[in-house]
Amino acid sequence: MRAKGGKNNKKFPSNIKKSIRRRKPVTHSRTEKRIVSTSMGKEKQKDEEKPSPNPITGWRLWLFRIIALTVIPALLFLFLELGLRIVGYGFPSAATLKCEVNGRKSYCDNIKFGWRFFPRNIAREFDPFNFTAEKPDDTYRIFVLGASAAKGEPDSAFCFGRFLEVILQDTYPGINFEVITTAMAAINSHVVAEIAGDCARHQADLFIVYLGNNEVIGPYGAGTVFSPISGSMSLIRMGIAIKATRLGQLLTNLLGSRGPGKNIPKVWGGLEMFLEKQVQAGDERLETVYRHFERNLRDISRFARKGRAKIIFCTVGSNLKDSPPFASLHQPSLTATDKKKWDEIYKQGVAYEADGKYDEAAARYLDAAEIDDCYADLQFRLGRCYWEAGEYNRARQRYIRARELDTLRFRADNRINETIRAVAGDKVAKGIHLVDAAKAFEKNSPHEATGQELFYEHVHLNFKGNYLLAKTIFEQVEEILPGHIKRHRDNERPLLTEAQCAQHLAYTDWDRYTITDKVLNGFIKKAPFTNQLYHEELVNLMEQTVTSLKDNLTADALEEVAALYRRAIQEDSEDWYFHYKYGKLLAEDIKDYQAAAEQYRLVQDYFPHSYTGYNALGSVLRGLGDLDGAIDQHLKTIQINPTSAEAHRHLGWAYKQQGKVDKAVKHYSQSLRILPTDANVRFSLGLIYQSQKRLDKAIEQYRQALQIKPDHAKAYNNLAIALYQQGKFNEAVQTYRKGLLLVPNSLDLHYNLAVLLKKQGRRDEAIEEFRAALRIDPNSAKTRKALKAIL
Incomplete structure (x- = not known):
């Protein structure tokens, strides 16, 4: 059709046009109007009388509501969850993951499992483990569940699970005993129940549970700094389940992006994090803790039975005699x-x-x-x-x-052990057994008061304590073992002694030193241990022990230790702890980096899923000067564990050595985002900024380093230099003097202060500082030369 005005547009005849223009409007009489009105009314009435569609009522209405409230949200949730998984968002939440080790289908630990319960930067981890997906013939698989005491802190190479495995293997030759320790520091029964549910899927024969110290301070406890306590177990379980989903992780991250809660720690601070979380014995929240603990233990036993495994619950021991309370409070009613x-x-x-x-x-x-x-x-x-x-x-x-x-409740109290006994008591027919470890510890302690004979500090068992626990559990395991395994028992063989276990586990004088030093400097010298009665007395005693152990580690003694590790590896080449600890000895004390690298590569072979071997190998490659190799290993580390501040720190150092300053700054900054309290990283970042003439940024890093570590002499020195470069001469002098108050024996601080004073014409003060520097190092040629020039 053409547009109006086109050539073919036809015209109306003129006579028709006139007719249209002349037509008058139609008019009706009153009667006609009434007839029309009546007719329209009848039509309207007919329309109203037509039946309307039936409304949704009764069961159909309720069905619609149920679908709207459940099915539709469920489908939406499923759609979003699948979408997030497809794009690779989030992390796997199970305790164990599928992996392949030397061509064998296996399961291994999930390093990110703890992210469900802790902030990522401070999430705890399993020690690496793996086991075959299909349990081999003549294999008895045992899972050990618990927290740091079950894990074997401060050195998990000597946890009771490893003692138990050695004893079982020696007593029943021909049977392969797999003792897999799935314990993790700082967790409690809320977390362990999740681990148990996962492990029950893996053809377990036996579960051993040593658990109870962290019920108050762990996640959802009355004195925790993590997920707060709730009276409803259903809400707790729902929250844990939601965080296992990708959508739940997205929501958690979105909430976290608004800033962490003011009471949630950004850095792992050990027991010091709980100083403000005191809980008195009469606190009504403890009843909730005990109730939840019992419920979780029953669920753990249910998971074991569902997986057709037996279970041993152990009561929990603690140091009574040699571990004073961490905190005390008076009764609230005291005037x-x-x-x-x-x-x-x-x-x-x-x-x-x-x-x-x-x-x-x-x-x-x-x-x-x-x-x-x-x-x-x-x-x-x-x-x-x-x-x-x-x-x-x-x-x-x-x-x-x-x-x-004790109002800082880091030790299992009587109610915790009573609950364990109640859950396990008289249920042998259901495959539930009790090992009263607390009683065993008492019987093997002076006058039945447990103390330093069995414990390093408040709850962590020493070598003797772990041996005793394993031996006590072994007696119960023997009763549980099926007949076809019992037939393999070598009755001529006496039970391994503690000394024989030490040989099997390669427990050396070097281990005694490193463990004692770690307990002293990593635990005892820090809060809340510093608040305990008789603390100074304990520190003095332990310092003497550490000094004595260190003095005995001569070059010959270290070679003997190395020989013990080589012998242990020859007897059991698949024990990754032997390779890792031998590599650590070679790298840190013997300084044979090449040999250490060989051991760490073997660790990687056994645990390709774990960052442990990669990070360790990267460190020794740095020692060998292979920066490219070190960078490659540390990049693999952060690919597996993106929250490794240590790996980012090493990458920052390596890139700086290569002159790749931007990459160095990137990794140093990332290290500080994860661990903002690392004074050395702040100092290193300050050095880069100072070399770039970005003095304000350098000064900021140096000052933050000094807030963290007030005796950081190098930070004082470079802070003063940066201030001098800005023309703030008096402030630079004050910085040097402040540093010398805290580090009076720093040669560099005395020398550089003297140089600055000389430039200011303050000759006498400069001479005094040069002489102070010479008293520290009489052989310093540059100090002698500078002093001679000014005299």
Whole structure:
């Protein structure tokens, strides 16, 4: 059709046009209007009388509502979840993951499992493990569940699970015992229940549970800094389940992007993180903790039975005699007047105790207890007085009371062990067994008061303690073993002794030194241990022990240790701990980096999924000067574990050595995002900024380094130089002097201060600083030359 005005547009005849224009409007009479109106009304009435569609009522309405509230959201959730998985968002949430080791289909630990329960930067990990997907014939598979005590802290190479495996293997030759320790530091039964559910799918024969110390401070506990306590177990389980999904992880990350909660730690601080989370013995939240603990234990046993495995629950031991309370609080109802009176009496008792007058001290402590007996330190001091007086049973009761009243609840209390006994008691027919480890520890301790004979500190077992626990569990395992395995028992063979286990596990003098040093400097010298009674006395004793052990590690002694590791590897070449620890000895003490690299490559072969071997190999390659190789290994490390601040730090150093400053800054900065309290990384970043003349940024990093480590001499030195470069001469001098107050024996600080004073014309002060530098190092040629020039 053409547009209006086109050539073919036809015209109307003129006569028709006129007719249209002349037509008058139609008019109706009143009668006609009534007829029309009546007709329209009838039509309208007919329309209204037509039946309308039936409304949704009854069961159809409820069905619609149910679909709208459940099916549609479920489909939407499923769609979003699948979409997130397809694009690779999030992380796998199971405790174990499929992997391949030397061509064998296997399962291995999931390094990201802890992300469900902790902030990523401080999430705890399993020690690496793997096992074949299909259990081999003549194999008995045992899973060990628990927290740091079960893991074997401070050195998991000597956890009780490894003792148990050695003892079983020696007693039943021809049977392959797999003891897989799936324990993790800082977790409690809420987390362990998830691990148990996963492990139950892997043809387990036996579960061993040593658990209970972290019920109050772990996730969802009454004194935690992680996920807060809830009275509803259903809500806790729902939250854990949601975080296992990619959509749940997305929501968690979106909420986290708004900033971490003010009470959530950004850096792992060990037990120090819980200083403000004191929980008194009468706190009503403890009942929730005990109830949840029992529920989780029952669920763990249910998972074991579902997987057709038996289960052993162990009661939990703790150090009573040699681990004073971490914190004490008075009863809330104590008045100010009574508090003042209590303090006076308590101080009198302390004075008597310091003088060795234990009877008098005990009498005053008992008087104080008449006013308030809820103060944990008071009970412990009473215990010590009774112990010194030879009243051991009374002492033990007071030590127990002190543990129960400790308001930093890092040790399992009586209710925890009572719950374990109740869950496991008289259920042998259901495959549930009890090992009363706490009783075994008591029987093997002086006057049944557990102490340093079995424990490193408050709960972690020493070598002797782990051997005793394994031996006690072994006795129960023997009763559980099926007949076809029992027939393999070598009855002529006596049970391995502690010394024989030490040989099998390559427990050396070097291990004794490294472990004791770690306990002292990694635990005892830090809060809350620093708040314990008699702390200085303990530190002095341990420092003497560490010094003695270190002095004995001569070059010849280290070679003997190396020989022990080589022999252990020859006997069991598939034990990754032997390779890893031997590599560590070679790298850190013997300085044979090439040999260490060989051991770390073997660790990678056994655990290709773990970053442990890659990070270690990268470190020794740096020592060998192979920067490209080191970078490659550390990049593999962060690919597996993106939250490794150590690997990012090493990458920053290596790239800086190669002159790739931008990459160095990137990895140093990432290291600080993960671990902002690393003073050395801040110093290294400051050096780069200073070399780029970005002095404000350099000064900021140096000052932050000094806030973290006030005695960082190099940070003071470079901060002063940067201030000098900005023309702030007096501030630079003040910085040097402040540094020397904290590090008086720093040659560089004295020397550089002298140089600066000389430039300012302050000759006498400069001479004094040069002479101070010479007293530190009389052989310093540059100091002698500078002093001679100014005189």
